[in-house]
Amino acid sequence: MEVHTTTGKQRLNRLRPLSVGFVIILVCCLSAIVFAGTVGSGDRANSMLQDYPEGELGEIVKLGEAIVMNTAEHPLSKQYVGNKLNCTSCHLDGGRHETAASFLGTATAYPAWSPREQTVITLEDRALNCFMRSQNGTRPPNGSRVSVAVTTYITWLSQGSELKMNGEKPLGPNHTPALDLEGIQPDVARGEELYTDRCADCHGDNGDEEPPIWGADSYNDGAGLSRNAKLASWLKVAMPLDDATLTVQEAYDLAAFVNSHKRPHFVLSEHLPDDAKLGEYNGTVK
Ligand code: HEC
Ligand code: HEC
Known part of the structure; x- marks a missing residue:
């Protein structure tokens, strides 16, 4: 009768594929742990956003995203827009950019005190005010589909961030950082040269x-x-697109040059809809 014995070498051969697999798994686990440890809180917030909510809520998040990406053309929002901009023209990557007027975490700051309106405003009010000024258009009615969709999308981008209402100004935790411009004078002529070169x-x-x-x-x-x-x-963290490398002085010179040109003059009453469509504008109407 033949006895099957397993030599040491045979055992090793059988074990090898197993141990290779084990090492691969181990390396994967380790790198996942290292990766999780190195990403900032913004990245973490971002990675939680991969799934849209289930059902109708998810559909409204997607609708809000579509409006933010294509505000001037979208059938629901274009009637409220008076220029060729979209929310994403300034809130880069639809507000997913971490510093250029980011929407990440924004909803957690609201309701917030607004010095401009001299009252406490909601996230919805804040978004609608951008229609009147940045979009040079008309304020959509509170509670309208466009307003609910945009606000729902921005709130979704804030999931996982801690609620911390802002009692000083209507700005979220990841708003564009202000520059220290003390002692710096902007120069329009220098801004013009930079504009030709870089913009x-x-x-x-x-x-x-x-x-x-x-x-x-x-x-x-x-x-x-x-x-x-x-x-x-904003220029400091956003432009030139995908190569935001301006110095503080350059950003200030460019800002002075860009804003030295004519643009529409804002008169609040011209941007409010008629009373029936207003809902309640809770700022001071001058
Ligand atoms: C011309 C540029 C521009 C456009 C277009 C624009 N915004 Fe803004 N918006 C800003 C800037 C600048 C701020 C100040 C926020 C900052 O500095 O991070 C702001 C602030 C906001 C905030 C408050 C952010 C916070 O941190 O609390 C919301 C909400 C908002 N915008 C919504 C919108 C929506 C919705 C649209 C499209 C309908 C829009 N904006 C279009 C420039 C723009
Ligand atoms: C590679 C092309 C590119 C360059 C270079 C560039 N921009 Fe932009 N800029 C864009 C795009 C595209 C947007 C809108 C963002 C979007 O839709 O994703 C934008 C948005 C803007 C906005 C806000 C929206 C608006 O229309 O008012 C300003 C202001 C601006 N750029 C100024 C500048 C300045 C100043 C420079 C030079 C430092 C510059 N850009 C360089 C492509 C560029």
Whole structure:
């Protein structure tokens, strides 16, 4: 009778594929742990966003995202837009960008005190105000489908962040960081040179291309970006697109140059709908 014995070598051969598999699994686990440890809280918030909510709620999140990405053309929002911009023109990547007017975590700051309206406003109010100023359009009615969709999308981008209402200004935890401009003077002529070098390829010599940054089809002079300090801080983290490498001085010079051009003049009453459609505008109507 033949006795089957397993030699040491045979055992080793049988074990080898097993141990190779084990090592691969081990390496994967370790790198996952290391990766989880190195990503910032913003990345973590982002990675939680991969799934849309179930059912109708998810559909409204997607609708809100579509409006944010294509505000000037979307059938639900275009009637409220008075220029060629979309929310994503400034809230880069539909608000998923971590610093350029980010929507990540934004909903957690609301209701918030607003110095401009001199009252406490909701996230919905805040989004609708961008329609009047940055989009140079008309304020959609509170509770309208466009308003609910956009607000739902922004709230979804805030999941997992801690609620912390802002008692000083209507800005979320990841808003564009302000620059320290003390002692720095902006120079329009220098801004013009920089513009030709670093911006005109995309925005055109007349600032009216893809998307327009001055003139009739851009934001009006009531918008946040019409203030040089605000525009400089946004340019610093956002432009040139995918290569935001301006120095503070350059960003300020460019802001002064861009905002030295004509743009629509903001008069609040011209951007409010008639009473029946207003719901309740809770700022002071001048
Ligand atoms: C011309 C540029 C521009 C456009 C277009 C624009 N916004 Fe804004 N918006 C801003 C800036 C600048 C701020 C200030 C936030 C910051 O500095 O991070 C802001 C703030 C906001 C905030 C508050 C953010 C916070 O941190 O609390 C919301 C909400 C918002 N916008 C919604 C919208 C929506 C919705 C649209 C499209 C209908 C839109 N915005 C279009 C420039 C713009
Ligand atoms: C590679 C092309 C490109 C370059 C270069 C570039 N931009 Fe932009 N810029 C864009 C695009 C595209 C957007 C809108 C973002 C989007 O839709 O994703 C934008 C948005 C803007 C906006 C806000 C929206 C608006 O139309 O008002 C301003 C202001 C702006 N750019 C200024 C500048 C300045 C100043 C420079 C030079 C430092 C510059 N950009 C360089 C492509 C560019």
